[in-house]
Amino acid sequence: MDSGIHYANNDGTKTMRFVTDVIHNDVAVIRGKGRMNMLAAANLRTSIQSAMNTGRSKLVLDLSGVDFLDTTSLGSIVAGMKAARNAGGDLRITIPGPQPALLLEMSRLNRVLLSSADAQSAYGY
Numbered sequence: 001m002d003s004g005i006h007y008a009n010n011d012g013t014k015t016m017r018f019v020t021d022v023i024h025n026d027v028a029v030i031r032g033k034g035r036m037n038m039l040a041a042a043n044l045r046t047s048i049q050s051a052m053n054t055g056r057s058k059l060v061l062d063l064s065g066v067d068f069l070d071t072t073s074l075g076s077i078v079a080g081m082k083a084a085r086n087a088g089g090d091l092r093i094t095i096p097g098p099q100p101a102l103l104l105e106m107s108r109l110n111r112v113l114l115s116s117a118d119a120q121s122a123y124g125y
Contacts, residue, residue: 016040018047026089028056029119033065036100038072048080048091057089060122063096069103081113090114092122 016032016039023029028051032040044061051059061077063069081091092114096104104110116122 016043018043020047020051022056023060023119024058024123024125026056027058027060027123027125028054029060029062031062031065035068036063036066036073037068037070041070041072041076044073044076045079048076048083052083052087057084057087058123059084059089059091060094060116060119061091062094062119063100064094064118066100067097069096069100071103071107074103074107074109077113078109092116094119094122 016034016036018030018032018040021029021031030044030047030051032044036044048059059080061080077091077093084091093104093116095101095115095117101110104113114122
């Protein structure tokens with residue numbers, strides 16, 4: 001069953017969309033499912049900016065449904081983290097699956113991005 005967070009491009013490929021939920025007055029959770037590749041990177045940047053435009057600089061990127069992450073998406077994550085920190089907040093992640101976790105480890109971003117078991121515990125609420 002499709003979760004409804006993907007849409008088909010004109011060429012029949014699927015690009016990840018992101019859904020944003022507010023779990024606390026100042027915390028937004030951005031969720032995606034599937035492959036977070038270069039096509040999804042622009043959608044991620046837009047989702048991060050949209051959440052910040054609502055006054056939320058504490059962000060959680062829920063990677064629990066992401067089974068693939070590429071370096072272009074890493075760039076979007078880092079850009080989002082910097083923007084959130086510049087606004088007085090942060091971007092944190094949920095514990096990712098095997099491939100995203102390996103890429104975060106190889107890039108050493110696992111040392112910079114704080115992770116938690118789930119979105120609700122990312123900021124201790």
